[in-house]
Amino acid sequence: MAATASSLSLLFAHPHSRQSSTPQRFDRSHLRFPLRARCASDGASASGSTTATKHRRPAEENIREEAARLRGPATTFSAWYEPFPPTSDGDPNERYSLDDVVYRSTSGGLLDVRHDMEALARFPGSYWRDLFDSRVGRTTWPYGSGVWSKKEFVLPEIDSDHIVSLFEGNSNLFWAERLGREHLGGMNDLWVKQCGISHTGSFKDLGMTALVSQVNRLRRAPLSRPINGVGCASTGDTSAALSAYCAAAGIPAIVFLPADRISLQQLIQPIANGATVLSLDTDFDGCMRLIREVTAELPIYLANSLNSLRLEGQKTAAIEILQQFNWQVPDWVIIPGGNLGNIYAFYKGFEMCRELGLVDRVPRLVCAQAANANPLYRYYKSGWTDFKSLVAETTFASAIQIGDPVSIDRAVVALKATDGIVEEATEEELMDATALADLTGMFACPHTGVALAALFKLRDRGIIGTNDRTVVVSTAHGLKFTQSKIDYHDKNIKDMLCQYANPPISVKPDFGSVMDVLQKKLNVDETRFLRLF
Numbered sequence: 001m002a003a004t005a006s007s008l009s010l011l012f013a014h015p016h017s018r019q020s021s022t023p024q025r026f027d028r029s030h031l032r033f034p035l036r037a038r039c040a041s042d043g044a045s046a047s048g049s050t051t052a053t054k055h056r057r058p059a060e061e062n063i064r065e066e067a068a069r070l071r072g073p074a075t076t077f078s079a080w081y082e083p084f085p086p087t088s089d090g091d092p093n094e095r096y097s098l099d100d101v102v103y104r105s106t107s108g109g110l111l112d113v114r115h116d117m118e119a120l121a122r123f124p125g126s127y128w129r130d131l132f133d134s135r136v137g138r139t140t141w142p143y144g145s146g147v148w149s150k151k152e153f154v155l156p157e158i159d160s161d162h163i164v165s166l167f168e169g170n171s172n173l174f175w176a177e178r179l180g181r182e183h184l185g186g187m188n189d190l191w192v193k194q195c196g197i198s199h200t201g202s203f204k205d206l207g208m209t210a211l212v213s214q215v216n217r218l219r220r221a222p223l224s225r226p227i228n229g230v231g232c233a234s235t236g237d238t239s240a241a242l243s244a245y246c247a248a249a250g251i252p253a254i255v256f257l258p259a260d261r262i263s264l265q266q267l268i269q270p271i272a273n274g275a276t277v278l279s280l281d282t283d284f285d286g287c288m289r290l291i292r293e294v295t296a297e298l299p300i301y302l303a304n305s306l307n308s309l310r311l312e313g314q315k316t317a318a319i320e321i322l323q324q325f326n327w328q329v330p331d332w333v334i335i336p337g338g339n340l341g342n343i344y345a346f347y348k349g350f351e352m353c354r355e356l357g358l359v360d361r362v363p364r365l366v367c368a369q370a371a372n373a374n375p376l377y378r379y380y381k382s383g384w385t386d387f388k389s390l391v392a393e394t395t396f397a398s399a400i401q402i403g404d405p406v407s408i409d410r411a412v413v414a415l416k417a418t419d420g421i422v423e424e425a426t427e428e429e430l431m432d433a434t435a436l437a438d439l440t441g442m443f444a445c446p447h448t449g450v451a452l453a454a455l456f457k458l459r460d461r462g463i464i465g466t467n468d469r470t471v472v473v474s475t476a477h478g479l480k481f482t483q484s485k486i487d488y489h490d491k492n493i494k495d496m497l498c499q500y501a502n503p504p505i506s507v508k509p510d511f512g513s514v515m516d517v518l519q520k521k522l523n524v525d526e527t528r529f530l531r532l533f
């Protein structure tokens with residue numbers, strides 16, 4: 001049914017409207033809430049002991065109902081939208097409730113989710129570390145999720161019953177032992193954060209659980225907002241994540257995809273999950289412009305990372321990395337960048353932990369771009385003086401084929417604050433890096449290849465040292481991008497040597513032919529070999 005003008009104006013808060021209530025101030029009577037929440041949710045005692053009485057929930061109850069039964073008093077923590085970055089010329093009081101549907105500030109700039117840091121800071125860093133550690137790997141609703149195990153830092157006020165989670169996050173930190181030792185000059189502390197080994201095969205799940213949960217809260221009583229669907233423009237991963245989370249919640253999803261620019265594996269995901277899929281004869285930037293226009297007119301909630309809610313979920317990957325290193329801070333974190341929300345999300349996660357005393361510093365960030373889609377790299381090279389959007393050229397790293405990144409300003413803040421670096425990778429560099437990673441046991445996507453190629457360059461230049469603890473963020477599963485691997489190993493890429501290609505060998509089905517091939521391949525000296533037997 002078409003939405004009326006009045007329902008639309010109710011739904012889409014005008015940027016001039018202010019949040020009616022100021023964020024809830026800290027109330028001492030609730031000081032013990034998080035400790036109680038922990039006891040209730042996972043059986044750990046307030047002192048961190050795990051020997052508290054174990055119970056099993058009644059058979060007729062599911063984990064959501066169990067969580068509702070055990071729920072403690074209302075949270076004392078809060079978060080809201082603020083203009084990004086907070087500027088001296090804007091209205092210092094401009095802020096919006098997270099229940100408003102608003103993506104831009106009055107000046108037309110970006111928004112950011114701000115947390116009541118004063119309330120969070122009443123608990124020492126050790127408290128938050130223990131609390132988060134106590135929740136890892138459980139099925140307790142919603143803390144079994146790597147995102148919601150950090151709920152107080154994400155969306156503190158959302159009712160657990162409104163959360164739409166597929167227990168995302170808690171992804172592996174892969175020790176890239178052989179790649180570091182044999183191909184990166186003996187690096188012994190090289191890690192790959194496998195954000196792509198997840199429900200829909202990319203890091204987007206982390207942000208989408210936050211965003212779709214908030215939409216679910218808005219649509220359900222008592223708010224009952226008339227949101228008819230959730231939409232995004234996508235290079236294939238955002239659309240897959242949005243479709244899966246919407247399907248899980250029973251919310252209509254609408255995705256705008258650039259025709260013939262995403263992989264078949266990505267395309268089938270929203271189709272299978274029942275989304276409305278529009279294939280448009282334009283690039284991602286064209287789709288992005290269209291979805292912004294459409295969501296300004298129709299009661300469709302915008303799910304791209306322009307919407308800062310997404311970044312609240314994505315930032316938990318950074319917190320998870322700290323946690324996986326037992327709250328020690330790596331020296332470098334390398335992240336492939338496209339629309340540039342994720343680099344800021346990582347910064348936000350690290351910086352929040354620093355500010356609240358969970359750790360004492362933040363790592364240096366590297367943003368890696370494909371040379372064929374490198375507006376941030378060019379901006380960085382100009383000494384941050386001259387940003388120009390561009391028409392991105394085709395790249396094997398198709399999910400970052402973006403020329404006009406929405407979060408350019410966020411990326412600059414993240415990089416400046418962390419003494420960061422921007423690096424680029426040619427098609428050959430990114431494909432070779434991907435192939436090398438695969439040959440040492442990974443199955444990397446081309447975007448991870450971009451980040452790895454940046455690492456190779458920074459090692460060559462001596463900027464990243466042999467013993468620097470370095471984390472490369474793998475953003476998607478390699479299985480989503482098999483065609484690029486097939487072409488590479490087939491040596492079927494124009495003007496590319498494909499030096500690590502490992503094509504299959506066609507062999508006649510007889511013993512002699514098979515033996516010939518294997519002896520040659522394994523360098524077997526037949527006479528020596530026969531003497532052994």
Ligand SMILES: Cc1ncc(COP(=O)(O)O)c(C=O)c1O
Nearest residue numbers: 337338339340341342399475476
């Ligand atoms: C697989 C993959 N890697 C990296 C990125 C880049 O993330 P961001 O757009 O937040 O910079 C994207 C999406 O843009 C992606 O889908």
Ligand SMILES: N[C@@H](CCOP(=O)(O)O)C(=O)O
Nearest residue numbers: 234235236237238304305339
């Ligand atoms: N790679 C993304 C591009 C859109 O980024 P978003 O983070 O703004 O949604 C995709 O998969 O669509």
